[in-house]
Amino acid sequence: MELTWIDDFIALDQTQNFTLAAQQRCTTQSAFSRRIKSMEDWFGCDLFDRDVRPISLTKSGIECKKRIYRLRDDIMDMRRISNLATSHLQNDAAVICTTNTIAVGFLPNWLKRSKLNSYRLVVSSVSHALEMARQKQCSHTLVPKFDFWNDSIFDNAEIIYRDRLVFASSLQDQYCVKNGEIHGDVLMYSPKTALGQAVDKMLNKSSLKLQQQPKCESASAEAIVAQVKSGYGSGWVVESLLSEDEKDNLIDNGMPSISFDICLIAPE
Numbered sequence: 045m046e047l048t049w050i051d052d053f054i055a056l057d058q059t060q061n062f063t064l065a066a067q068q069r070c071t072t073q074s075a076f077s078r079r080i081k082s083m084e085d086w087f088g089c090d091l092f093d094r095d096v097r098p099i100s101l102t103k104s105g106i107e108c109k110k111r112i113y114r115l116r117d118d119i120m121d122m123r124r125i126s127n128l129a130t131s132h133l134q135n136d137a138a139v140i141c142t143t144n145t146i147a148v149g150f151l152p153n154w155l156k157r158s159k160l161n162s163y164r165l166v167v168s169s170v171s172h173a174l175e176m177a178r179q180k181q182c183s184h185t186l187v188p189k190f191d192f193w194n195d196s197i198f199d200n201a202e203i204i205y206r207d208r209l210v211f212a213s214s215l216q217d218q219y220c221v222k223n224g225e226i227h228g229d230v231l232m233y234s235p236k237t238a239l240g241q242a243v244d245k246m247l248n249k250s251s252l253k254l255q256q257q258p259k260c261e262s263a264s265a266e267a268i269v270a271q272v273k274s275g276y277g278s279g280w281v282v283e284s285l286l287s288e289d290e291k292d293n294l295i296d297n298g299m300p301s302i303s304f305d306i307c308l309i310a311p312e
Contacts, residue, residue: 149284231279
């Protein structure tokens, strides 16, 4: 088993396309395909169905998926834990676990209102942050919550902020909407991410679709915002990542937005 296979699997699962996945992994399609085949040989079964478009997971692939994503999170967690072992803070310092998007956007304002003297900040994926909350490994967990998520861990969570995904563009002539199609250079989130699922569901509900394939696809909300600001394209961005001036100048309120909660989960 090679560790590179983990990210290869995730890239192909998210893009559902060998060419896009190979580009994301900075390799050729033929080399990427050989690595996926080597991974399947190691497992002893096909993980991806290549006879359908887009490419999808086989039953074996579906069984492996959750464990592979968790394994990737565990590997990242090992690095975080080793870093904490050499911390400047005392062991009784608060531990805050959140996503990179919340850490960059909403968290600084929340910290101003909190009464924490000192804290460790663990930046992680949503799934890993929720797992840390379940295992009571942190004192404060801040995560996004979308309406289509059903997880009992949110039953006792406190909603502390209402954020939005809003359509933004630095150049108004970068896009237009005709006959239910969005024309222009649109930046999209990877389909399997929470933000990607939210945008896809909104487009279906609004009977909207892209006239052409996205100019860029990324799992990073910060990367999408940076490209929108630079004039590279248009897309749905997390509102809390924008300054007040940027909200006035970039957001197109005529396009549908997507509201979601930021929840605070504290150990019982």
